[in-house]
Amino acid sequence: MATGRIWRSSPWDALLLAISVAQFVLTLWLAVGWAAGSHLVRVGGCAAVAAMTTYNIIVVSHLFTHAPWFTSNRLNALVSVLNSMNIGQSVQAYRLTHVRNHHRFNNDSKAEDGTTRDLSSTYRAGKDGEHAPLPRYAVGGALRSFADRGREVLYVRRLWRVGRDETVLCSLASRGAARRARELRQIQADRAAHVLVLVLFAAISWQWLLLCYAPAFLLSLTIVNVQNYYRHYGADPHERAADSVSYYGRLYNLVTFNDGYHQEHHLSPTAHWSDLPAVRERNRARLDAQPRIVSPVPAMLGFLHRRRPLLHRGVEGCPHASEAGRYQQEVKAP
Template identity: 35%
Template sequence: MQARLLQYSSWDWMPVMLGLAHLAGVLAVFLAFPWLSWWSFIPLALIYSLSISWNINSVSHNFIHNPYFRNERLNAGFSLILSLTLGFSQAMYHFVHMRHHSGNMDRPDEKGRTLDYLSIYKHGHDGKPENVWRYTFLSYFRDDPAEILRAMAARRPGEARQAKMELAVMIGFYLALAVIDWRFVACMLPFNYLGQCLSSLNGYYEHFGGDPDKPLAWGVSTYDRLYNWTWMNNGYHAEHHYRPKVHWTKMPELHRTIADEQGRAGTRVIRPPHPLGFLDADIAEH
C-alpha cells in the first residue's frame, strides 16, 4: 500500500489520517451545533482553535516539504482538504512558507522590505524583533492574498491556479454551511482567528533569539518530548531550517548528527514548547 500511495514513509499515514480526522471533527461540531449548550460549545471551540495551530505546524507544514503521496492528484486533493479545514489555501501557504525559508526571518532592507513575509523583524525597530503580542494578534490582518496570488502567478502559475481553486471551493463550502446554519459560522469565526493567532505565536518563538545570519542558528529548537510527539517533531526547528527537506521522522537523527556544530554556532534551544516560549527562563536575555 505504501509503495503505491505514499512517497516517503509509512509513518505519513499518521498525518494523513489526522488531517482527515480534523476535517471530520469540524463537520461533527457543525452537525452537533444546534444541540450544544454554550458550556459544551466553548471548550470544543477552544480545542478547534488549538487544533488549527497544531495542524498548520505539523500536518500541513510537513506536507509542504515532503508531500505525502506519489500521485499528484492525491496531493492536490489533500491540499484541498487542508484548505477546507484551516480556512485558507494550502497552496498559498506553501508559497508563503517557501518564502519564509528563502528569507529565514531576514531583517528589513533599506526600503523596509523582507523576503520572508513572516519575518518577526519586518515590523520591528532598530533591527530588533517586533513585540510578540503585536506579532501574534496582528499578523492575520497583514496578509495580502491579492499580493500573494500575483507573486505566485508570476513565479508558479500552476500553484496560483491551484490556490484560486482552493479559495473558491473553500468560500463555497463555508457559504453553504452558513446557509444551513449561519450561527455556526458566526460563532466559529473568532475561534478560527484565535487559531491563526496561536500559530503566529508558535512561529514567533520558533525564531525569537535565532540568528538570521547563521544557517545553523536560523531556527530555535525545543526538545520537549510531548510537544515533539504530538506536533510531529516541530520542536526540531533549527534542524529543520538547516535541512528543510529532511523527513519529520528523521529530525532527532539529524539533531544528533549536527549537535556539536550547533553548539559552536550558538543555536538557541528553549525548554518549553514553542507555543509557551514566553515562559522560557532565558527570555529576558534575547
C-alpha cells in the same frame, strides 16, 4: 526514500492524513450539534475548532507543504483541497509563501532598505534591529490574515483565480509555464473549496459560523503567530545554524511529528519529519560550534522562557550571554 507506489516518503504519513479527515468530520459534527448544545458544550466546541485549526497549520499542513505525502500529484492536490477547508486558506498559497519565501530568507533582519525579504519575519515591523512587539506580530498579523481571507472569498467574481494584483503569489509561483499553471490552478481549487465549505457551514448553522467558527479561526491565527514568533525570538538571523529555536521535549515531539526540531528544519527544510533527529546528529558539530537557543518549553509557550539569550543583539551585547552555553544542552521533557 521510496516506500511503495502510494506514499512518497513514509507510510507513517497516513497518520497525518487520518488527522486531516478526522478534523473535517469533527468540525461538521460540531456545526450540526451547535443548536442543541449547552453553553458549556458550545464553548468546548469552539475551543476544539481553534485547537484543531492551530494544530493543522503548525503541524499537518506545514509538513505537507515541505514533503507532500503521495507519489501521485492528483492525490496531493486532493489533500491540499481537504486541508484548505480545514485551515481556512489555500494550502498551496501557504506552500509558496512559506517554503519559497520564509525558508529562503529565514526570518532575516532588516536590510538597508528598511525592510525584510522574509515576509513573515519577526523583524519586519520592529525597530532598531529588534523583533516586532509580540501583540503587533501575533494579533495584528492575525487580523491582517483574517482580512485577507475575507478578500479571497470575494474573489468569486473571478472564480477565485490568482489575479495579477496578487503580486506576492505571482512572484513566488514557478517560472516554468506548466508548473506555474498547475500551482495557480491549485490555489484556485483550494480557495473554491474553502468558500464552498463556508457555504455548507452557513447552511448547517449560520450562528455557529459567526459565533464559533469565525472567532475560533481568528484565535488560531493568533496562536500560530505566537508559535512562529518564539520559534525565532532571540535567535541569530545571521548564523544559519542558530537562526531559529528548537525544543527537544519527547512528548511534544511525539504528538507533533518532531515539530520542536525547528533549527534542524531550517538547516534541511526538505527533510521528512521522521528524519529531523538524524539531521540534528549529522549537524551536531555545526550546531554546537556557536551559541544557539534551545528552549526549555515549546515555542507556543516561549513567553515562559524568561532567561532566553538575545543572540540577535550579538553575543557580547546579550544580557544573558554568560548563560548562552547552557541553552545549547538538550532539554529533557518533564
